[in-house]
Amino acid sequence: MLTRLLSGDTPRSGILTVFLLLILISLAFAPFLFPGTKSLETAARICIFIVLVASYDLLLGYAGIVSFAHTMFFGIGAYGTALALSATGAGYFPLVWGTVAGAIVAAIFALAIGLFSLRVKAIFFAMVTLAVASAFAVLVSQLSWLTGGEDGLNYRIPRELTPAFKLIGGKVFGVTVNGKVLAYYLVFVASLVLFLIMLRIVNSPFGSTLKAVRDNAFRAEAIGYRVVWYRTTATVLSAVMAALAGSLLAIWLRYTGPATTLSMEIMIDILLMVVIGGMGTLYGAVLGVTLFILAQTYLQDFMGVAAEATSSVPLVSALVAPERWLLWLGVLFVLSVYFFPTGIVGRLRERARASGR
Amino acid sequence: MATEHSILETRDLTVRFGGHVAVDRVSCRFERGTLTAIVGPNGAGKTTYFNLVSGQLRATGGTVLLNGEDITSMSVPRRTERGIGRAFQLTNLFPTLSVRENVRLVVQSRANKGFDLFSVAACHVELLERADHVLAEVRLIDQADRIVSALPHGDQRKLEVALLIALGPQVLMFDEPTAGMSVDEVPVILDLIRKLKSDMDRTILLVEHKMDVIRSLADRIIVLHNGELVADGEPAEVIALPIVQEAYLGKAPEAA
Numbered sequence: 001m002l003t004r005l006l007s008g009d010t011p012r013s014g015i016l017t018v019f020l021l022l023i024l025i026s027l028a029f030a031p032f033l034f035p036g037t038k039s040l041e042t043a044a045r046i047c048i049f050i051v052l053v054a055s056y057d058l059l060l061g062y063a064g065i066v067s068f069a070h071t072m073f074f075g076i077g078a079y080g081t082a083l084a085l086s087a088t089g090a091g092y093f094p095l096v097w098g099t100v101a102g103a104i105v106a107a108i109f110a111l112a113i114g115l116f117s118l119r120v121k122a123i124f125f126a127m128v129t130l131a132v133a134s135a136f137a138v139l140v141s142q143l144s145w146l147t148g149g150e151d152g153l154n155y156r157i158p159r160e161l162t163p164a165f166k167l168i169g170g171k172v173f174g175v176t177v178n179g180k181v182l183a184y185y186l187v188f189v190a191s192l193v194l195f196l197i198m199l200r201i202v203n204s205p206f207g208s209t210l211k212a213v214r215d216n217a218f219r220a221e222a223i224g225y226r227v228v229w230y231r232t233t234a235t236v237l238s239a240v241m242a243a244l245a246g247s248l249l250a251i252w253l254r255y256t257g258p259a260t261t262l263s264m265e266i267m268i269d270i271l272l273m274v275v276i277g278g279m280g281t282l283y284g285a286v287l288g289v290t291l292f293i294l295a296q297t298y299l300q301d302f303m304g305v306a307a308e309a310t311s312s313v314p315l316v317s318a319l320v321a322p323e324r325w326l327l328w329l330g331v332l333f334v335l336s337v338y339f340f341p342t343g344i345v346g347r348l349r350e351r352a353r354a355s356g357r
Numbered sequence: 358m359a360t361e362h363s364i365l366e367t368r369d370l371t372v373r374f375g376g377h378v379a380v381d382r383v384s385c386r387f388e389r390g391t392l393t394a395i396v397g398p399n400g401a402g403k404t405t406y407f408n409l410v411s412g413q414l415r416a417t418g419g420t421v422l423l424n425g426e427d428i429t430s431m432s433v434p435r436r437t438e439r440g441i442g443r444a445f446q447l448t449n450l451f452p453t454l455s456v457r458e459n460v461r462l463v464v465q466s467r468a469n470k471g472f473d474l475f476s477v478a479a480c481h482v483e484l485l486e487r488a489d490h491v492l493a494e495v496r497l498i499d500q501a502d503r504i505v506s507a508l509p510h511g512d513q514r515k516l517e518v519a520l521l522i523a524l525g526p527q528v529l530m531f532d533e534p535t536a537g538m539s540v541d542e543v544p545v546i547l548d549l550i551r552k553l554k555s556d557m558d559r560t561i562l563l564v565e566h567k568m569d570v571i572r573s574l575a576d577r578i579i580v581l582h583n584g585e586l587v588a589d590g591e592p593a594e595v596i597a598l599p600i601v602q603e604a605y606l607g608k609a610p611e612a613a
Contacts, residue, residue, distance in 0.1 A: 007477045008479045200475060200477070203477050203478060204475060204477065204478055205470045205472075205476065206471060206474045208458065208478045209465070212454070215452055215453055218413075219445075219449045221432070222413070222443055222445075223437060223462065223466045223520065224434050224524070225466055227434075233472070
């Protein structure tokens with residue numbers, strides 16, 4: 001049953017299994033295990049980014065396609081939901097059709113980009129996606145009558161998903177079960193389902209063909225696979241998943257703007273998370289995202305504590321001063337890429353293989 | 358015979374690279390259940406001729422006919438679907454995947470399941486069984502779980518042949534299949550090729566440098582020289598031709 005749910009793609013490493021279970025349990029019970037607004041925000045961000053980064057890995061790690069337009073698809077999904085909700089007001093109907101419309105628009109964009117440019121060299125495709133994504137970001141910030149420009153859109157979501165709504169009067173494990181908790185579970189369950197769908201896709205005959213195309217497109221054609229169609233389908237699927245992740249973000253934040261969805265910074269974060277976790281394995285996305293977002297959110301606090309503790313040591317305390325957190329984040333990445341070139345998951349599986357035989 | 362098409366035919370097949378004519382008006386027919394060896398010195402256009410037939414290269418002139426159908430402008434995957442299969446001279450595999458997965462991908466393409474998105478690939482037992490059957494035939498089954506890039510060169514050559522056998526097309530094109538294989542493995546592969554021809558009635562084109570391999574397998578030899586077809590006939594008579602002795606075997610004739 002569990003193997004079927006995971007599409008036969010078990011973690012294949014004891015340590016990895018432990019990590020994944022730890023993350024799953026933490027996310028599943030986040031509102032109760034880590035009460036507080038900031039930790040719930042972090043947990044929801046981790047869920048959404050797992051979907052986003054896994055969908056990027058579907059493209060980069062499985063199909064071997066380098067794209068810089070992933071945040072564009074993320075943004076299309078987010079703006080789809082946001083525009084529908086701002087146009088017609090809070091309700092489940094606009095929420096659903098906005099999400100569906102966003103996914104469809106993302107699919108059409110991906111199909112167009114794929115068919116026009118996946119026939120050519122990989123570097124050219126990467127450049128085309130970069131150009132299209134930049135143009136899209138400029139367009140969104142210019143069309144302020146529609147998108148709210150740089151300020152973005154604020155809108156209301158159904159009341160049942162807001163803190164004002166109380167599901168039950170009392171507290172459960174000392175936590176009030178309000179609409180925010182419900183919204184979190186919407187995000188969590190949707191992310192889990194999307195992740196399992198992607199896990200199925202990469203382990204399907206289609207997924208195995210993508211790996212063949214990535215390894216040797218020339219030979220894949222010679223054994224009868226139409227490479228362009230496989231690449232294009234992978235691009236479309238990945239774009240739809242990214243758009244759905246964007247919609248989840250739009251619902252969770254009740255705000256959509258260029259900075260939260262379309263910025264180049266997010267694109268680079270996605271790349272880093274894929275590489276740190278491990279390319280070509282969706283579990284890599286889970287680990288990469290969790291580590292990255294935890295570091296992004298809590299490194300500063302942690303360094304504050306460290307600076308306090310070492311305040312008597314002159315040079316060290318200056319080095320670990322909280323405002324230097326970006327420096328240390330950078331150092332962590334360089335080290336992780338240097339020591340785990342196949343990513344954390346790749347490394348753990350190598351270890352398991354070595355000790356297993 | 359007049360109304361019946363040859364399984365494969367090229368008419369005035371030509372390709373030019375700038376001013377250089379790599380394959381020059383080659384017209385040739387290949388019949389079912391025959392093995393034709395293509396010989397000629399390096400640079401004679403043997404592999405280029407293969408590329409034109411299997412579609413990796415587009416002809417600048419002439420036509421390729423498969424069962425009488427013009428396939429000259431078809432893409433590689435479409436030609437593969439129609440029944441042309443190719444093994445490569447330089448090993449051309451899926452390096453990060455396992456040996457079994459390499460063969461399974463071919464079987465999967467053959468079964469037309471590549472676009473199946475929602476089943477688990479590992480659950481298609483019939484595809485895996487077929488892959489293992491082919492691996493057993495080429496004696497690679499005990500290496501099935503190894504990653505291809507870690508495989509010795511000789512085994513990679515065997516896998517190259519295995520992929521074409523798994524594809525099982527009407528026309529099989531082998532480009533020096535036994536190059537780089539150890540001496541005791543060569544007969545295994547030659548037996549397999551022989552079986553494909555006589556038991557399965559397939560058409561086989563073979564580029565080969567080793568005269569003993571050609572003698573033991575070929576029904577017919579064609580000779581390419583500077584892109585032109587210069588000789589075509591029974592192995593014994595073609596090998597005896599002065600142009601072959603000179604261009605292909607060097608000045609000193611090999612002792613028969």
